[in-house]
Amino acid sequence: MAASAKISDSAFDYDSDRLEALALAKPWLAEPRYFTKTMVAASAAMKMLQHAQTGVERGMARSPPVPIEIMGLMIGHVDPDDTRTLVVTDAFPLPVEGTETSVVADNPRVNEYMAELSESIEAVRKERLIGWYHSHPFDVREYPNWFFSMVDVQTQNAWQHQSERMGSASDPFIGIVIDPLRSLAKGRPEMGAFRNFKPDYKLPNRLVGPDNKVWPSEAALTERWGPACGSYYSMEVQLFQTTLCQRILQVLSREHLWARVLASTAMLDKEARESAAQRVTKIAETLAKAEGLPSGGAARPFGSSMSRDSTAVAAAARAVTDVSLELLQGQAAQAVKYATFSRPADTAAEPPAARGPGRASRATGTSSSSSSSSSSSSSSSSSAASAAAAASAVA
Numbered sequence: 291m292a293a294s295a296k297i298s299d300s301a302f303d304y305d306s307d308r309l310e311a312l313a314l315a316k317p318w319l320a321e322p323r324y325f326t327k328t329m330v331a332a333s334a335a336m337k338m339l340q341h342a343q344t345g346v347e348r349g350m351a352r353s354p355p356v357p358i359e360i361m362g363l364m365i366g367h368v369d370p371d372d373t374r375t376l377v378v379t380d381a382f383p384l385p386v387e388g389t390e391t392s393v394v395a396d397n398p399r400v401n402e403y404m405a406e407l408s409e410s411i412e413a414v415r416k417e418r419l420i421g422w423y424h425s426h427p428f429d430v431r432e433y434p435n436w437f438f439s440m441v442d443v444q445t446q447n448a449w450q451h452q453s454e455r456m457g458s459a460s461d462p463f464i465g466i467v468i469d470p471l472r473s474l475a476k477g478r479p480e481m482g483a484f485r486n487f488k489p490d491y492k493l494p495n496r497l498v499g500p501d502n503k504v505w506p507s508e509a510a511l512t513e514r515w516g517p518a519c520g521s522y523y524s525m526e527v528q529l530f531q532t533t534l535c536q537r538i539l540q541v542l543s544r545e546h547l548w549a550r551v552l553a554s555t556a557m558l559d560k561e562a563r564e565s566a567a568q569r570v571t572k573i574a575e576t577l578a579k580a581e582g583l584p585s586g587g588a589a590r591p592f593g594s595s596m597s598r599d600s601t602a603v604a605a606a607a608r609a610v611t612d613v614s615l616e617l618l619q620g621q622a623a624q625a626v627k628y629a630t631f632s633r634p635a636d637t638a639a640e641p642p643a644a645r646g647p648g649r650a651s652r653a654t655g656t657s658s659s660s661s662s663s664s665s666s667s668s669s670s671s672s673s674a675a676s677a678a679a680a681a682s683a684v685a
């Protein structure tokens with residue numbers, strides 16, 4: 291997601307004068323498909339996706355297991371540089387479940403929460419409510435599940451036309467629909483942004499879809515965009531992030547992303563392997579030097595060599611312990627990772643003869659795919675053994 295997000299440092303800017311002039315002119319009321327694009331801050335998209343995912347997990351834990359639809363509100367503004375683009379800067383979850391069964395705009399709890407949220411946002415931020423989002427956690431199929439259902443169109447109508455009539459600061463008001471299961475399957479945020487036509491608007495051709503394309507048949511059109519397809523239009527969704535946000539993500543993913551931390555083994559790095567060998571050589575040299583010195587007091591000037599030698603041997607012993615501990619820890623970490631992720635759990639209880647050729651080849655595939663790391667770990671395992679032997683010899 292982060293990689294495909296557009297970098298925009300100006301999207302978060304709020305130009306009050308130009309936006310107030312726009313709010314008075316309201317060019318979007320004169321044209322049925324006025325808005326062409328919705329830019330969503332990557333952080334807002336992440337919040338919405340995470341919220342949608344929570345609904346899936348909570349629903350699947352219930353009996354019967356059915357993913358829960360979630361809903362929330364978004365804040366943002368029209369882009370003053372391109373008035374056909376809307377900018378969503380943040381998102382807030384609402385305590386509502388199952389949005390397809392009833393028109394959410396009629397829910398007093400939602401309206402109460404919306405009014406409260408709106409007030410608290412106005413107190414601390416310049417942006418206004420710009421729309422609502424909800425999830426369609428339906429099974430993955432040929433088409434994405436981001437579309438407006440009949441009930442969604444009614445909810446959108448209530449808010450969109452209410453804000454237009456009242457000249458509210460929340461005009462223009464949009465609806466975003468998230469498909470959490472497809473997002474997971476595709477590994478990217480799957481969402482659509484929509485606005486309704488005016489109720490009296492007549493499409494030039496009934497096969498024109500919300501995407502402004504002519505579909506081959508009514509059945510295909512409805513299959514993709516739902517039975518309410520003639521009532522709304524969709525906008526291109528573009529994720530964006532600021533340079534600062536990108537930098538923070540890079541630092542986080544480099545240093546703290548758990549998968550990377552888990553996957554990396556310092557011991558197997560080329561530098562670490564070379565330096566381990568050099569350290570062992572150096573220790574051996576130190577020990578050889580100490581051993582080569584004549585024993586007895588005759589060759590020792592000032593009578594201090596004895597303590598210098600024993601200091602050198604003690605330092606070598608500490609170095610040996612450090613190297614062997616590092617290598618042993620690395621080996622243990624690799625063994626734990628292998629036991630956790632690579633070895634099929636069921637084979638542990640089976641005698642070797644019961645393992646089929648498939649399993650054998652799978653196991654071989656695993657080890658050959660990481661041949662570079664296994665060869666290096668075997669070389670470092672022998673150096674670990676020799677270091678441990680050296681350590682015990684010194685002790």
Ligand SMILES: [Zn+2]
Pocket residue numbers: 389390424425426437438439442467
């Ligand atoms: Zn819906």
